Amino acid sequence: MGWMCNSAAATCGSRGSAPSLRCAICKWCRNSPSISTSPGGEGDESVDNGPTGGLTWDGRVDRHRDQARLPLLSPFEMANDSPAAVVARVRKATYAREARKTFGDAVFNDAGEAFATVVAALEEYQQDAEQLYPYSSRYDAYLAGRALLTPQQMRGLALFNDPQKGNCASCHRSRRGNDGTPPQFTDYGLIAIAVPRNRDIPANADPSFYDLGACGPLRTDLSGRSEYCGLFRTPTLRNVALRGSFFHNGAVHTLREAVEFYVERDTRPEKWYRRAGEGRVRKYDDLPPQYHANINIEPPFGIRAGNTPALSAAEIDDVVAFLGTLTDGDLPNR
DSSP states (O other): OTHHHHHHHHHOOOTTSOOOHHHHHHHHHHHGGGOOOOSOOOOOTTSOOSSOOOSSTTOOOOSHHHHHHHHHHOTTTTOOSSHHHHHHHHHHSTTHHHHHHHHOTTTTTSHHHHHHHHHHHHHHHHTOHHHHOOOOBHHHHHHTTSOOOOHHHHHHHHHHHOTTTTOGGGTSOOSOOTTSOOOOSOOSOEEBOOOOOOTTSGGGGSTTOOOOBTTSSSOOTTTTOGGGTTBEEOOOOTTGGGOSOBSTTOOBOSHHHHHHHHHHTTTSHHHHSOBOTTSOBOTTTTSOGGGGGGBOOOTTSOOOTTSOOSSOHHHHHHHHHHHGGGOBTOSOOO
């Protein structure tokens, strides 16, 4: 049932092309390695960290078929009016013939059933372990004893794991699971880190609007639970060096800047947050003050402004170098 993504990946146009269902599928095909729901998740069951899991930044859906619906129908993404509008596009697509061959000539007769078939096909494809969970990075080879890391990458790994330095592994687990499964580089938890407000998002033109993650507005089952406001899903760091935007609101666009934010959020807040009318830095400007108690202050956060940060510039470079080892397929002929 991977026919849609296989076709889309081969024929999808450039990023500058007009939005289309094919390009949405192409995007999922390319980006799905950054989502993992494979068995052996590394959440620590001995600690109650509140809600965990989910396939979206606010964790509101648990199945790939439910996740696939969201960008297709969201007014912020593909903006199709209805499932029927999606089906109408698929019916005209070059891969519609293969869909009929796979699911029968009547596959498009009922829009509701056809849409269910579309998202089920996407779900099936996203669980293709060979294509989307190959665990073929240099770090995987290092764990298996088939490759070495450079001295800089080894320094970065040590900083990544050190609870008093990067402390990254507290959420982005870097060791194999107890059953020997490869590390997923996420604990599947939700956390508030107070990423600065992204003013390029149209909704943020309204100063009263806030995306509060687990407590809404798009997720509704935890609305009114103030202890979850500002919490977003911890993403995997696999293939993180390939990304062009970081954090739930895409406020940061390079990997080094993403690491810098962790290191400098509290030591150099003026770099990350705008100043209010009276000239004072408005820290945590994308989260209302009543929810600031939810913000994580564990290392590398929590250092007073002006003090020495947890990582130096050279150490940030080391961590970035290590993160580059998490890219799948960077060791040919293995």
